[in-house]
Amino acid sequence: MSDNTDLIAFVRARLDEEALLARDAGGDVWWTPKDLPGEVHGRSGVIAFSLKSERYDAHIARQDPADTLRRVAASRVVVDEYAQIAELDTDTAAYDHTSVRAIGLGFAVRQMAAQYPSHADYRARWMPRFIR
Numbered sequence: 001m002s003d004n005t006d007l008i009a010f011v012r013a014r015l016d017e018e019a020l021l022a023r024d025a026g027g028d029v030w031w032t033p034k035d036l037p038g039e040v041h042g043r044s045g046v047i048a049f050s051l052k053s054e055r056y057d058a059h060i061a062r063q064d065p066a067d068t069l070r071r072v073a074a075s076r077v078v079v080d081e082y083a084q085i086a087e088l089d090t091d092t093a094a095y096d097h098t099s100v101r102a103i104g105l106g107f108a109v110r111q112m113a114a115q116y117p118s119h120a121d122y123r124a125r126w127m128p129r130f131i132r
Contacts, residue, residue: 004086004106007126011079011112014119019072022065031064075112082109 029043082089082105085098089106093099110128 004082004089004109006123007109007113008079008083008086010116010119010121010123010126011109012076013121014112014116015072015075015079019069022068022072025065027069028066031066078105078108079112081105 026042030040032040082102085102086106088094088099088102093103107128110126113122113126114128116122
């Protein structure tokens with residue numbers, strides 16, 4: 001796999017979509033207080049809504065837009081690092097530091113892509129290598 005530009009573009013596009021959804025959902029203007037599970041607070045501190053009865057609270061708290069934006073930013077660092085050396089991520093890579101780094105970063109980026117197996121643009125050839 002010497003040309004991984006389509007993999008990189010795919011993951012970047014999914015991260016862009018997640019960031020857009022998080023920004024559209026309010027970015028950092030709402031959050032779920034850790035001590036009040038199920039409640040969603042706006043910037044003014046007013047409760048926007050509450051879903052305590054259906055166990056949605058933990059899931060909603062995990063999808064806090066600000067947390068999503070931080071996760072996307074951290075993921076972009078990995079993808080950007082990989083993009084710089086992706087051409088070294090091959091099945092017959094050399095055993096030097098940079099090539100081994102490319103293989104490791106490639107594994108991480110493939111794991112990111114694997115979160116979207118039903119997306120129309122996902123390619124089975126991106127499946128992470130070296131998995132059990």
